[in-house]
Amino acid sequence: MRQIVLDTETTGLNPKSGDRIIEIGCVELKNRQLTGNNFHRYINPERDSSEGALAVHGLSTEFLSDKPKFAEILTEFRDYIRGAEIIIHNAPFDLGFLNAEFQRLDLPNFTDDVTNVIDTLVQAKEMHPGKRNSLDALCDRYDISNAHRKLHGALLDAELLADVYLAMTRGQNSLINIDADVTEQTASNEETTQNMTFTDIIVLPANEQELAAHAALLTGLDKESKGSCLWHITEN
Numbered sequence: 001m002r003q004i005v006l007d008t009e010t011t012g013l014n015p016k017s018g019d020r021i022i023e024i025g026c027v028e029l030k031n032r033q034l035t036g037n038n039f040h041r042y043i044n045p046e047r048d049s050s051e052g053a054l055a056v057h058g059l060s061t062e063f064l065s066d067k068p069k070f071a072e073i074l075t076e077f078r079d080y081i082r083g084a085e086i087i088i089h090n091a092p093f094d095l096g097f098l099n100a101e102f103q104r105l106d107l108p109n110f111t112d113d114v115t116n117v118i119d120t121l122v123q124a125k126e127m128h129p130g131k132r133n134s135l136d137a138l139c140d141r142y143d144i145s146n147a148h149r150k151l152h153g154a155l156l157d158a159e160l161l162a163d164v165y166l167a168m169t170r171g172q173n174s175l176i177n178i179d180a181d182v183t184e185q186t187a188s189n190e191e192t193t194q195n196m197t198f199t200d201i202i203v204l205p206a207n208e209q210e211l212a213a214h215a216a217l218l219t220g221l222d223k224e225s226k227g228s229c230l231w232h233i234t235e236n
Contacts, residue, residue, distance in 0.1 A: 011045050012053050013050075023040075086114045124138055135157060
């Protein structure tokens, strides 16, 4: 599965009042692995940032004045994100700006180019109700260092969010690692099984070391899933 962790920086808070995107940062995941195939562009918004936004991202009008306009990076951006599942923290904010930029160019919404959008803020609120779930708070919760995050930056925040997302969803994938080799090996195993008889099957009971390792794995899964690991409940 190809996933893109995405973040934007903008001139202000409201695309309907003319605020624009000034930076896009994307990090690619394939089968939950960082690929290094990232996308990062600064964009000339053709307007100034609000005082509050400038304090957040620090990208001045002068710095952005010689950067490409959104229309100039559109083709490569669409090629990059097309068909992927998109991961965003507080998705309505970024999607509102992306859709507005697409509409300015008489294009369908950004979401028409992708397969799905995951909002990690919604996920975090479900997993940690009543707690702070900002990106900084989640970095602290999952022991992800964000000490180098002095100002908001789209690529930096996308990189941090990728680590947060993998940590948040690790319990769902602890027992499964999907790749092409697994599918091929499964087919080979099924063919071998069909040619076996019951007399060919040898049952080897687990030794004490293996049982201890199994118990430790279940304990770890139970901790990650906040006590809802069914295997652990069944064992006890």
